[in-house]
Amino acid sequence: MADLSNPRGTRPKSRFTLNNIVLYGILGLMSIYYLLPLYVMVMTSLKDMAEIRMGNIFAPPVEVTFHPWVKAWAEACTGLNCDGLSRGFWNSVMITVPSVIISIIVASVNGYALVNWKFKGSEVFFTILIFGSFIPYQIMLYPIVIILRELGIYGTLGGLIMVHTIFGMPILTLLFRNYFSSLPEELFKAARVDGAGFWGIYFQIMLPMSMPIFVVALILQITGIWNDFLFGVVFTKPEIYPMTVQLNNIVNSVQGVKEYNVNMAATMLTGLVPLIVYFVSGKLFVRGIAAGAVKG
Amino acid sequence: MSGQAKPVRLLRNLNAKIAAVPMILTTLVVFVGGTIWTVVYSFTDSKLLPRLRWVGLDQYERLWSTDLWNMAINNLLFFGVMSMTFTISIGFLLAVLMDQKIRFEDTFRTIMLYPFALSFIVTGLVWQWILDPGMGLQEVVRRMGWETFSFDPLHDADTVLYGLLIAGLWQGTGFTMCLMLAGLRGIDDDIWKAARVDGIPRWKTYLFVVVPMMRPVFITTLVLVAAGIIKLYDLVVAQTNGNPGNASQMPAMYVYRYMFTAQNLGQGFAASTMMLLSVLIVLIPWAYLEFGGKKRG
Numbered sequence: 001m002a003d004l005s006n007p008r009g010t011r012p013k014s015r016f017t018l019n020n021i022v023l024y025g026i027l028g029l030m031s032i033y034y035l036l037p038l039y040v041m042v043m044t045s046l047k048d049m050a051e052i053r054m055g056n057i058f059a060p061p062v063e064v065t066f067h068p069w070v071k072a073w074a075e076a077c078t079g080l081n082c083d084g085l086s087r088g089f090w091n092s093v094m095i096t097v098p099s100v101i102i103s104i105i106v107a108s109v110n111g112y113a114l115v116n117w118k119f120k121g122s123e124v125f126f127t128i129l130i131f132g133s134f135i136p137y138q139i140m141l142y143p144i145v146i147i148l149r150e151l152g153i154y155g156t157l158g159g160l161i162m163v164h165t166i167f168g169m170p171i172l173t174l175l176f177r178n179y180f181s182s183l184p185e186e187l188f189k190a191a192r193v194d195g196a197g198f199w200g201i202y203f204q205i206m207l208p209m210s211m212p213i214f215v216v217a218l219i220l221q222i223t224g225i226w227n228d229f230l231f232g233v234v235f236t237k238p239e240i241y242p243m244t245v246q247l248n249n250i251v252n253s254v255q256g257v258k259e260y261n262v263n264m265a266a267t268m269l270t271g272l273v274p275l276i277v278y279f280v281s282g283k284l285f286v287r288g289i290a291a292g293a294v295k296g
Numbered sequence: 297m298s299g300q301a302k303p304v305r306l307l308r309n310l311n312a313k314i315a316a317v318p319m320i321l322t323t324l325v326v327f328v329g330g331t332i333w334t335v336v337y338s339f340t341d342s343k344l345l346p347r348l349r350w351v352g353l354d355q356y357e358r359l360w361s362t363d364l365w366n367m368a369i370n371n372l373l374f375f376g377v378m379s380m381t382f383t384i385s386i387g388f389l390l391a392v393l394m395d396q397k398i399r400f401e402d403t404f405r406t407i408m409l410y411p412f413a414l415s416f417i418v419t420g421l422v423w424q425w426i427l428d429p430g431m432g433l434q435e436v437v438r439r440m441g442w443e444t445f446s447f448d449p450l451h452d453a454d455t456v457l458y459g460l461l462i463a464g465l466w467q468g469t470g471f472t473m474c475l476m477l478a479g480l481r482g483i484d485d486d487i488w489k490a491a492r493v494d495g496i497p498r499w500k501t502y503l504f505v506v507v508p509m510m511r512p513v514f515i516t517t518l519v520l521v522a523a524g525i526i527k528l529y530d531l532v533v534a535q536t537n538g539n540p541g542n543a544s545q546m547p548a549m550y551v552y553r554y555m556f557t558a559q560n561l562g563q564g565f566a567a568s569t570m571m572l573l574s575v576l577i578v579l580i581p582w583a584y585l586e587f588g589g590k591k592r593g
Contacts, residue, residue, distance in 0.1 A: 034466065058436055122312075136526060138551040141568075144326065173319065199311065227416070229533070230529055252537060260425060260431070278413035
């Protein structure tokens, strides 16, 4: 993976050449395309319905109101429940936190075993794992339903957490495997000579040296699991639907008058967690998705 | 690493094997087992519950004679080709622009990439709102004086896929740009120097030297995008839910419908097997090129 961070060479001397005008012109236009939805989302969510009906979606609100946000959070209805998106939010928290932690623990130990403690067949399993990540989830949905039902955790938080751990495994294992194999082998050998075992080396050497990659994995998993829709729909019940599913039910419900401001506030609320993760993590986010894309 | 031979085979490296149990279970039970299970049951007449009563290829014959499925496949093909063409070309163009030693590179990248952090549900809902004919973009232009202006892709069967495309490209092109930019930055500086010494214009160098050199990056991106498109589900559910009149139905939605709401499991299994097949058609040539070729040098 090449360095994304810094352009090379000296800066061009003149600024207002035709080239530069075209260059920044295109980049500026594209930036409008990328920024527009975020802008519209925020603006719409701060208007009342009267203003939305008469005005234009690109205009900033004449009178700023936070009522749509309050309503989206605490009063919006899905079916007969009118306790707002807060329920979905807390469901998503309860799904995301354990899923992220468990999947990272499982995959990091696994990646470590694959690099430093190869056993017969380990590479075969790893190859299947990576290929498995390309298989459409749809083909595995029903067998997983059966497995979860047999285990008695179909429709529960535990079931969904297990599913997220399973489907997070390919990409995370790849991530950790690639990182651990970039660490100097001498470290591992020295620890072995000193009598450290499997877990000793993992906890005392690998773990402290790998904090950056754990952060990358964290970013990848928080956004991935928070944004999941399909698994939420298939493997949970309405009471524990994650935020994305509840959001879709609120906005695309056919009953009642559409409250666009509340809908956009709800959409914004759902997007807030990954957005915060994105803006806080900065370049690590790029590293995470790039690691996901480029095979080892 | 596993060089030290010890007599007890199975117990050697025991901790590592314990650590790998989740991976082994996942690959064998879920990935391999689950896939085989679904493929096997796609040859049965399972309705409400899976049962092993063989009907040969009946489910597939019914699948391919169902209008809904054929529409879904056509939609996916059209959307897929459009999406791949635009994702790759926009992603590459943006990456080239970003590679011109520009100012505010970080700012531009942050702007282009943030949609990728958002879910397809959020993406679909926002664009549904912006493309709303009564209050969205169309209405704004009309109120500015151009009263016959018409831009309502989501409510016309002929254009709904373009509406999805606008949203899909918004979400994904920043990511493609990043992959391409990494590819561009990976090109040796000497290539550029040589091209300059030979007096080749920059655009020519890009087109005839850099693009061929970036072939692996293009292929990887294409495979990732293609695998993602075949699974396309959330975006459509949020933005159009298959409407108008199934003009934006997708295979993944067909599978969901037959597996979980229409209680016709056999159809769902057959449809998902077809999805697997289409992924394999993309994946196998790629894997062959990537890994198979290397071993033979």
